[in-house]
Amino acid sequence: MLHLDHLPNQKADEHIVLFLRRQWFAWASIIVGFVFMTGIPAVAAFYFWDRVSVWLQYPFVGPLIMVAASIYLLSLWLFSFLEFTDYYLDTWIITNDRVINIEQFGLFNRKASELHMGAVQDVTSKVTGIIGTFFDYGDVLVQTAAEHTQFKFKDVDHPEKVKETIIRLVEEYKASHAKEVVAAVADGTRTI
């Protein structure tokens, strides 16, 4: 279990500033899909109940239909929850020291990476489309000096605010780091 009050390799002065997941459209679409996929056969069975009720009384066809319906319903429930787990385990944690990117791809593929604030070179927020603009959600791209290292926060709420927060944290990190270097040089524990 991931303990937010005790992250792996957490420094003494490190604290979580933002904890992000994809915005509510992601899980709402799973619920709508589940309701839709269970609702259509249920409505169809209700509408044609005079025929369906007769079929259900056949000694072989009745159990066959019921087993098929049971498998369909349980499969929908399981796939919906697997999709939800995929959504739920995709998280982005931003502390005053680093950015942690955890992505779940299906059940058996998981990618966890982190980036120190000192390595951040560029932060970009991107909002596209009417829905994204209206509900204020979009992507945030965090780029490092390395050409191919890029974190993408997908469909997060308030991407502009997230971008501003990361930029502020990077500036604070660099300022405090510069102070440490100056102090170390002054003490003679470090040379330029």
Place this chain on the structure above:
Amino acid sequence: MPFDFATFVIPVWYVLVVYALFLVVFTTYTGFNLYHLLRFGAKGPGLYAILALFLVGTVLLVGLTVALLAPYDWSATISPADTLQQTSKGQFFL
């Protein structure tokens, strides 16, 4: 002994084998899902609520399907020959 289609019967419980096999797969994936949530989920009331919803929903739905399947006579047999005869007389789809 030669095969006689007229006397050939299929036990209805064969259908239950399909359901049982599905339940094995369902239980396995449910276990994987729970493991992932417990292993990688962020500790907190949200995670516990999701786990409770998933477990309660799963138990209720499996219980519902078992309750729907229980009233059938699973010891009955079906004769394909009789079924074909009824179907040809238009008695299957009323």
